[in-house]
Amino acid sequence: MTDLTGYNFTRISLQRAKLVGTVMCGCILIGAYHTESDLFSADFCDANLSEANLSGCDLRGTYLRGAIMDKTNLEDADLRDGTLLVNNDGKPSFQQHKHDPSGRELADLTGAKLNGTLLSRATIIQTDLTGASMKGAILTGADLRDSKLTDVDLRGADLANANLENVDLCGANMEGVNVKGANFKNADLASANLDGVDLTGANLERTNMMSVFMCGANMTNANLRNAIATPK
Numbered sequence: 521m522t523d524l525t526g527y528n529f530t531r532i533s534l535q536r537a538k539l540v541g542t543v544m545c546g547c548i549l550i551g552a553y554h555t556e557s558d559l560f561s562a563d564f565c566d567a568n569l570s571e572a573n574l575s576g577c578d579l580r581g582t583y584l585r586g587a588i589m590d591k592t593n594l595e596d597a598d599l600r601d602g603t604l605l606v607n608n609d610g611k612p613s614f615q616q617h618k619h620d621p622s623g624r625e626l627a628d629l630t631g632a633k634l635n636g637t638l639l640s641r642a643t644i645i646q647t648d649l650t651g652a653s654m655k656g657a658i659l660t661g662a663d664l665r666d667s668k669l670t671d672v673d674l675r676g677a678d679l680a681n682a683n684l685e686n687v688d689l690c691g692a693n694m695e696g697v698n699v700k701g702a703n704f705k706n707a708d709l710a711s712a713n714l715d716g717v718d719l720t721g722a723n724l725e726r727t728n729m730m731s732v733f734m735c736g737a738n739m740t741n742a743n744l745r746n747a748i749a750t751p752k
Contacts, residue, residue, distance in 0.1 A: 521606070541604050541615055560606035565619050575633075584627045585619065591631045598638040 521541040523531040530549040545565045546613045549643075552572040561581040568588045573596040581602030604615040627647050635665045641661045650670045664684050671691040673683045681701040695715045699722045708728045715733060 541606065560602060561615055583619075587627045589627060589629045589632050591633070592629070593633040594637050595633050595635045596637065597634075599642050600638055600640050601642065 522539075523543040524547060525545045526545055527544070528548045528553065529552050530548055531553070531738075533553040534557055536555055536556045536558075536722055537554070539562055540558055540560045541562065542559070543563045544567050545563055547564070547567045549564075549567055549569045549572050552569070554572060554574045554577055555575040557574070558578045559581075559582055560578050562579075563583045564587045565583055566586040569592050570588055570590040570634050571592065572589075573593045574597050577594075577597045579597050579599045580592075581604060581689050582599065588630070605612055606615045627644075629647055629649045629652055631651045632649065632653075633659050634652055636656045637654065637658070639657055639659045641663075641748075642652045642659070644664045644667055645663060646666045647664075648668045649672055650668055651672065652669070653673045654677055655673055655675045657674070659682050660678050660680045662679075662682045664682060664687055668688045669692055670688050672689070673693045674697050675693055675695045676697065677694075678698045679702045680698050682699075683703045684707050685705045686707065689712050690708050691708045692712045694717055695713050697714075697717055699717060699719060701721055703723045704727045705723055705725045706727070709732055710728050710730045711732065712729075712730075713733045717734075
């Protein structure tokens with residue numbers, strides 16, 4: 521619950537640190553070592569976490585708007601929703617990170633390592649995940665609308681019931697991904713690898729599937745209304 525706004529933590533080791541509710545707005549955390557830290561409901565607004573190691577961290581309820589996370593390691597981290605109950609002058613209340621979102625960029629997760637990350641029901645709207653590694657990530661029910669996932673490695677990930685409307689998945693490797701109930705409306709899957717993917721029940725309305733690799737894909741009962749599908 522400490523306010524550390526603006527501090528420079530470049531390459532510092534905070535392994536297994538207890539930083540619940542800590543405010544780290546604008547902090548420089550380039551190359552910082554945060555493995556297995558408890559960052560529940562922490563505030564990283566506008567912080568620079570480039571090349572930081574946040575593997576195994578508890579990031580539930582963490583605020584990341586405007587954060588720079590170029591090549592950040594979030595392997596096995598938990599980024600699900602979460603709310604912290606605090607004592608406010610003797611009265612219990614929920615902690616809220618209040619920032620003016622106008623003009624502020626969303627999180628930049630370009631090239632981030634998100635292998636095995638728990639992102640169930642997470643909100644990742646309009647986020648740049650170009651070239652990120654998300655092998656085995658759990659994204660069930662996640663909202664990824666309008667995000668950029670170009671060349672992302674999603675092998676073995678779980679996208680069941682995820683909202684991928686208007687998402688750019690060009691060149692993404694989705695081999696063996698679970699997309700049951702996923703919404704790909706208006707998504708761009710050009711040149712994506714859907715090898716072994718079961719598209720049963722997925723919404724592919726107006727989805728661009730030009731040059732998609734679909735060896736072994738199951739499209740039984742998939743909603744293909746107006747989809748552009750020309751497999752290799």
